[in-house]
Amino acid sequence: KKPLIISTDPGIDDAVALTISLFAKELDVKLIAATWGNVSLEKTLNNTLKLETFLGTKVPVVSGAKLPLVKKPIDASEVHGKSGMDGFDFPEPDKGLLVSGLAATKIHEVVANSPEKVTLMQIGPATDFALYFRQYPDDLEKIEELVIMGGAIGRGNYGPYDEYNVSGDPEAAKIVFESGVKIRVAPLELGHQAFVKQDTMDIVRNYGKNGDMLYSILSNLHDGTLTDGLEIYDALAVGMLLAPDMYTFKPAFVAIDTNDSYTYGASVMDFDNFFGKPANAEIGVAIDREQFVNWFAKVLKEADK
Ligand code: BDR
Numbered sequence: 001k002k003p004l005i006i007s008t009d010p011g012i013d014d015a016v017a018l019t020i021s022l023f024a025k026e027l028d029v030k031l032i033a034a035t036w037g038n039v040s041l042e043k044t045l046n047n048t049l050k051l052e053t054f055l056g057t058k059v060p061v062v063s064g065a066k067l068p069l070v071k072k073p074i075d076a077s078e079v080h081g082k083s084g085m086d087g088f089d090f091p092e093p094d095k096g097l098l099v100s101g102l103a104a105t106k107i108h109e110v111v112a113n114s115p116e117k118v119t120l121m122q123i124g125p126a127t128d129f130a131l132y133f134r135q136y137p138d139d140l141e142k143i144e145e146l147v148i149m150g151g152a153i154g155r156g157n158y159g160p161y162d163e164y165n166v167s168g169d170p171e172a173a174k175i176v177f178e179s180g181v182k183i184r185v186a187p188l189e190l191g192h193q194a195f196v197k198q199d200t201m202d203i204v205r206n207y208g209k210n211g212d213m214l215y216s217i218l219s220n221l222h223d224g225t226l227t228d229g230l231e232i233y234d235a236l237a238v239g240m241l242l243a244p245d246m247y248t249f250k251p252a253f254v255a256i257d258t259n260d261s262y263t264y265g266a267s268v269m270d271f272d273n274f275f276g277k278p279a280n281a282e283i284g285v286a287i288d289r290e291q292f293v294n295w296f297a298k299v300l301k302e303a304d305k
């Protein structure tokens with residue numbers, strides 16, 4: 001089993017990615033760091049605990065960053081609901097899962113105590129991993145890789161050229177991409193292919209109580225319609241760990257624009273070596289939608305066994 005640490009901002013698609021990760025037999029989730037992101041830290045932390053309490057899983061949760069490193073925080077509650085995970089009546093969160101201390105320190109402790117290299121997954125803003133890489137540079141050799149949902153090859157979803165997770169904390173994203181750690185990225189464009197519709201969610205809903213919960217929160221996203229297809233962005237990061245064959249990867253040098261400009265928060269992905277810099281990431285440039293949907297339905301079955 002791959003030891004895994006997740007940085008997340010639940011977030012409805014985060015909840016899907018977390019559920020897949022927590023029940024995947026190939027993965028051993030060691031720690032979840034909840035960061036500010038889709039909504040405030042207070043809410044994402046609460047959502048993480050609520051989700052785990054409902055699922056009955058016992059992975060320790062640490063409170064991550066409350067704010068981006070430099071930029072003012074942004075908010076996506078118009079997409080994910082006021083709580084950040086609207087649409088289902090979750091039980092009261094089990095606060096016993098919460099571990100005290102700084103996220104960077106807790107991440108370091110897990111990595112330092114692991115006999116094997118640890119994989120990292122980032123499905124929210126980069127703040128926590130940036131702080132971690134800055135504080136514990138010697139850990140790099142013990143990191144297997146970092147999989148990220150974030151950035152865009154072309155147009156953005158938060159600004160003309162910026163994707164939400166990178167735009168949320170561009171300075172942190174820059175630190176992460178410059179860290180030297182092995183990185184694989186699921187950019188926004190991949191998300192546009194990774195959508196599920198009513199038929200798939202009907203299957204998932206019938207698996208059992210966990211599938212039913214995911215059905216409820218996903219039907220709440222984007223005005224409650226599954227008719228046109230709902231993009232499950234964050235599941236693409238865990239998909240890279242569980243089913244890498246679904247993706248086509250291309251190496252690129254990724255630069256993050258941290259200038260005070262109209263493209264502040266853009267991820268500039270140089271596939272053609274215009275900048276003469278070595279690639280710092282493998283970018284998922286394509287995914288087969290049929291394969292994604294079949295994989296999605298298959299992995300969620302595990303969650304209700
Ligand atoms: C990303 O932004 C968030 O709203 C989602 O949870 C996902 O991580 C997509 O741009």
Ligand code: CA
Nearest residue numbers: 011014123124
């Ligand atoms: Ca997210």
